[in-house]
Amino acid sequence: MHASDSDTDRESRSGSGDGNSNGNGDSGASAPVPAPAPPRTRAAARRSDSTRAAILHAARERFASDGYERATIRAIARDAKIDPSMVMRYYGTKEGLFAAAVAIDLELPDLSALPRHEVGQALARHFLAMWEENEVLTALLRVAATSRAGAERTQDIFRDQVLPVARQVCPDPEQVPARAALVSSQLLGLALTRYVLCFPPAAELAREEIVAWLGPTLQRYLTAPHPGPPDRPGRPGRPG
Amino acid sequence: MHASDSDTDRESRSGSGDGNSNGNGDSGASAPVPAPAPPRTRAAARRSDSTRAAILHAARERFASDGYERATIRAIARDAKIDPSMVMRYYGTKEGLFAAAVAIDLELPDLSALPRHEVGQALARHFLAMWEENEVLTALLRVAATSRAGAERTQDIFRDQVLPVARQVCPDPEQVPARAALVSSQLLGLALTRYVLCFPPAAELAREEIVAWLGPTLQRYLTAPHPGPPDRPGRPGRPG
DNA sequence: GCAGGCAGTCAACAGTTGTTGGCCTACGGG
DNA sequence: CCCGTAGGCCAACAACTGTTGACTGCCTGC
Incomplete structure (x- = not known):
């Protein structure tokens, strides 16, 4: 305007x-x-x-x-x-x-072409490599935290690039958005602490070490069965 | 000055x-x-x-x-x-x-008083409750993403409040910083996607559902044995 | 050879920002 | 009764912001 x-x-x-x-x-x-x-x-x-x-x-x-x-x-x-x-x-x-x-293509790999148990690590590894060679991503994250326009652009990337990839490996289509959001939360959180906030321990971790830690997490978010109570109030303990 | x-x-x-x-x-x-x-x-x-x-x-x-x-x-x-x-x-x-x-006390609970297998969930639950009743935390995160002063204040909180709590449950003192950083990355990442970027799936998840998803992740970051190769170059496959 | 367009520069505008100093007013102690 | 003090407001400053319009050379197509 x-x-x-x-x-x-x-x-x-x-x-x-x-x-x-x-x-x-x-x-x-x-x-x-x-x-x-x-x-x-x-x-x-x-x-x-x-x-x-x-x-x-x-x-x-x-x-x-x-x-x-x-x-x-x-x-x-x-x-x-x-x-x-x-x-x-x-x-x-x-x-x-x-x-x-900040127009960027995450170039996420085709997860359906990978062995099922490696998608978590592959995702983490790709994400780290992508982030470290493109300062754009840090720029986008920084701006997204303060401006609504930036946040919306990040949402676009999530919707257009992360969601489809999650769809490739998620069993239940209905759970895809939530699982993809969890994956994004961990990946963006790592980028935040490592590249933006620069927490020393997060910044000093070796790349492959991060992959080893985050891989199983992402793997679980994407493929593990739904862990918790669906939407019950109160605090029902999990069986087992 | x-x-x-x-x-x-x-x-x-x-x-x-x-x-x-x-x-x-x-x-x-x-x-x-x-x-x-x-x-x-x-x-x-x-x-x-x-x-x-x-x-x-x-x-x-x-x-x-x-x-x-x-x-x-x-x-x-x-x-x-x-x-x-x-x-x-x-x-x-x-x-x-x-x-x-943004002077705030996270009021993190005494993890050593909890059953060992519940610290992850307890941490996630406390963190979510804290975040939702204190807009200060969103303010701090927003500012930390853009200003160096804000980032340093976040580092202070991490060092003074998160690290000690992690020390309570971490087996190896030498791994405490890295593990605490991983925990922070997941928690801050969730706060980022849910409260700052407002990814719809992340914002719509029920609180207890998030606890159920993040609990085991935090638990693993804090107490599970070190998963990956220490700092070797190349890409050695994990046995098993 | 010449006109036209295009990359580039200069100077300025209007609005907003953090910040400051001076002034007014209410009120409690003597 | 008066006076000092502290809370609060007004107006202004200087710096900086995004943005604009006029002007200057250079190169190309006719």
């Missing part, structure tokens, strides 16, 4: 909609956007693309280290070695820039 | 140090500060104390719902129905206000 019309105007002149370019100097986290309409001239387009990528890269770093509010357009522009107004011209709004910066 | 001297000056005039009053209209999360030096006159002091509490209450709500940056002094003052300058006079700095607002 702020500047949507002028934004659209500027964007239409610039060549593409609101997405980003396909990676060149990028950390490779911009998958879901297809190639935008190619501009007429090659040289100019290439320059523009590299600037776009530089902005995106700087934005990811800043959002990851400072969060949404403290990551100022000016700082991002300074990092990208361009004028702040260029950021606005390319991405219209700070929010637009953020949306473009 | 901002306004520490004038802050101290103002505070000393006002009657107490930097803490808060003992709860009157408060949500009851201000334990670690002993009763401040009582001012001379009763009526004035009581008025002052209620204002202090109102500020603290409003601050907690705002920090919890908006995070640090978006929770403005002006908004907090408006909620507390006083002038913004009063907030500064009472707490010196926004950071000081935040520090006072």
Whole structure:
């Protein structure tokens, strides 16, 4: 509502909609956007693309280290070695820039192709590797904790990328959302303590050690039978 | 360093140090500060104390719902129905206000007094109850995700309150920090997905159901034998 | 060779923020 | 009775924010 019309105007002149370019100097986290309409001239387009990528890269770093509010357009522009107004011209709004910066594909593996008892470890291992090579994820988590827009974007990723994978290994379709949420809670919680809050013990754990600890947990959340009372009030003790 | 001297000056005039009053209209999360030096006159002091509490209450709500940056002094003052300058006079700095607002005692139970196989569930149950009655915790988590000061305060709580409790049930003292960090990762991750990010499946789960799911996880993190390879490179498969 | 568009810069605007100092008012002690 | 003190409000400041518009060169297509 702020500047949507002028934004659209500027964007239409610039060549593409609101997405980003396909990676060149990028950390490779911009998958879901297809190639935008190619501009007429090659040289100019290439320059523009590299600037776009530089902005995106700087934005990811800043959002990851400072969060949404403290990551100022000016700082991002300074990092990208361009004028702040260029950021606005390319991405219209700070929010637009953020949306473009945190568009990411988790590239979750096909769990149905794995031996049933290894999905937990595989999931943990993939998640850790993904997180450590993409600062985008830290940026997203940081922002999601404070802004509603960020939280919604995280929900989108959960719904579009985590849920389907959980569906591959969950026995009861009705329990898929809850189980997937439990898995996410453990994975995001680890990312939080390790990469955002930087609890020393969590940050110092070796990657494979984390995999060994979290693997069985995720495995249980995904495939173990429902442990508790369904929704009974009071406090019935489990039999056994 | 901002306004520490004038802050101290103002505070000393006002009657107490930097803490808060003992709860009157408060949500009851201000334990670690002993009763401040009582001012001379009763009526004035009581008025002052209620204002202090109102500020603290409003601050907690705002920090919890908006995070640090978006929770403005002006908004907090408006909620507390006083002038913004009063907030500064009472707490010196926004950071000081935040520090006072998120001072909390987790009141973790004495795990050594429980049957060994129930500590996981007890921990999960206590944590959920605590979180749902103290908006302070959501505020702290939100802020911790973006500001370094907030993250450090969370680390303090982990070190001073979670670690000792973990020590009560952990067999090997050397593994206590790592195990406590794993426990924290799961608990904070749940709080994150349920209360901050508001993943629908996580938010809709019944409390006892979460206890049933998380209990065994925490139990394992605390008491189960070390599952993985200590710190070997490569990827040695576990026997069995 | 020339016009047109495009990447990029500069300076400025309006709004908001934390923070400060001065002033007013109620009230309790002498 | 008056006076000091402390609680509270108002207005303002300086810094910083996202955002915008006008201006400048460079390159390309005709």
